[in-house]
Amino acid sequence: MDLDKIEKLNELKEKGMISDEEYQRAKAKALGSASASDVVGDVDNRSYSMLMHLAQLCGFVIPMCGLVVPLIMWVVKKDDAYINEQGKVVFNWVISSFIYFVICIVLAIFIIGIFLVIALGIVSIVFIIMGAIRAKDGTIQNYPMSIPFFTVDPGAVEKAEALEKKD
Incomplete structure (x- = not known):
């Protein structure tokens, strides 16, 4: 832990020479808790992305809402690289779970599909919560079983960010 470096970073932040995001990244790197490549996106983007993941749960209450709400959230802020990647993660799962659901319905003829639909519902809830936690932590990663x-x-x-700094 390098306290001198953190004090200098704090001074730069107070003078307005670095942004809060840059300060948090440099501080995390100095403390050794996370490298800059492990944590991405600013806090507001991470909260928004977390809500985008959790918005899928609306589909359990109102049909099609779990598709429409995240889609609107993604389209509104698609210009942000972090939110765009999180939107891809969400819709990889939305499309995958729909395909799995259709397969389960077909298998319902043989009774096993009914149990698979229940399992898919439970797995979906777990994966959505895991995805929301990852998004809040700044991690970009597909859900398990996601196509x-x-x-x-x-x-x-x-x-x-590198392209923005070049310009």
């Missing part, structure tokens, strides 16, 4: 319809690039945020 990659959209290519998710965990390094997309760093690439976008």
